[in-house]
Amino acid sequence: MSLQSRQLALARGNHWLFDGLDIDVAPGQALHVTGRNGSGKTSLLRVLCGLVPPRDGELRWQGRPYADQRDTLRQTLVYIGHSSGLKDDLTAGENLRIASALSGHGCSPEAAAHALGRLGLADHLDVPARTLSQGQKRRAALARLALPLAPRLIVLDEPFNALDAESAASLIELLNAHLASGAILVYTTHQATPSLSAHVHELRLGQPHEAETC
Numbered sequence: 001m002s003l004q005s006r007q008l009a010l011a012r013g014n015h016w017l018f019d020g021l022d023i024d025v026a027p028g029q030a031l032h033v034t035g036r037n038g039s040g041k042t043s044l045l046r047v048l049c050g051l052v053p054p055r056d057g058e059l060r061w062q063g064r065p066y067a068d069q070r071d072t073l074r075q076t077l078v079y080i081g082h083s084s085g086l087k088d089d090l091t092a093g094e095n096l097r098i099a100s101a102l103s104g105h106g107c108s109p110e111a112a113a114h115a116l117g118r119l120g121l122a123d124h125l126d127v128p129a130r131t132l133s134q135g136q137k138r139r140a141a142l143a144r145l146a147l148p149l150a151p152r153l154i155v156l157d158e159p160f161n162a163l164d165a166e167s168a169a170s171l172i173e174l175l176n177a178h179l180a181s182g183a184i185l186v187y188t189t190h191q192a193t194p195s196l197s198a199h200v201h202e203l204r205l206g207q208p209h210e211a212e213t214c
Contacts, residue, residue, distance in 0.1 A: 002026050003048070003153065003184050008057035010043055017043050018205050021057065027152075030185040030198050035205035041188045042082060044205065045155050048186055049079045061153070075104045076152040078144055080159065084137040088130035092116055092140040095129055096147065105149050115146035119170055135162040145174045154178060156187040172196065 008021040017040030025031045033041050046052040047059070050066050050073050059066045061073065086095045093112040100107035113125045119139040124132065132140060142159060145151070154175070160168050172195060175185060179198040 002060075002063070003031075003186070004058075004060045004063075005048075005054075006058045006060075008047070008059060009055045010040060010047055010052070011055045012040075012043070016055075019056075023201075023203070025184050025186070025201060027182040027184060028179050028198050030179065030187065030196055030200045031203055032200050033186065033188045033203050033205065039206035041205060042157055045079070045081075045157050045186060045188065048153075049073075049077060049155050051079075071104075073153070074102075076150075077103070077155065078149070078151040078153070079155045080141050080144065080157065082157045082161075084129075084141040086129040086132075086137055086141060089128065091126050091128055092121060092132065092136075092143075093125040095140060096143055099144055100147055100149065103149065105147075107147060111147060112143075115143040116140065118146035118174065119143045120167060135164065135167070138162045139167055142171055142174075145171070145178065150181065150183075151178060152183055154183055154185045154187075156185070158188055158190065160189050160191050 003023065003025045005021055005023040009019040010017045023031065033044060035041050043052065047054050050070065061069055093109060093116065096112040096115060097107040116122060116125055119142055121136060121139055121143065124136065129137060129140065138161060159171060163171065176197045179185060179196065
């Protein structure tokens, strides 16, 4: 179930964000993407989620090209971007259930309540997302990781933003559990590297050859 790229490249207009990027991350491992602002970190995450096509190169999941596995990716991927991605007019619980449904999975109110509870939001199941603080919105989005979905690929853009120490520890616990079960994690963070129990590849964008090979 490895995540692989060969000579991956992406441009914005006439500017190459990265070029010749080789990645090889095995099940149970993590990839920490770093680089200055504008170096293409978020763009790379979106490419690895299949949301943006690369300009050049090959991208493979489980040994097969991404283009052949759109349904598999949709069902086994959890992507949480820099913003919460919540619908303001829906409750925290409704947002979780819809996100689960879009991935092809069911989610009962009980499962949503349990997931929110893992992130310290047990009393916010029926609270509209627009009334949540930034930290609460972040936790409500990250609660997808506490649903019984068994994701195989987890892609997180600055997941520790707006989290207090207790919430960050809860997130690390969830991530370590997924990694132990064979999931692959790809993430960015400007904060100190979290204490993940798995092997972490370091990938810095914006270097002389645009990227380091893992």
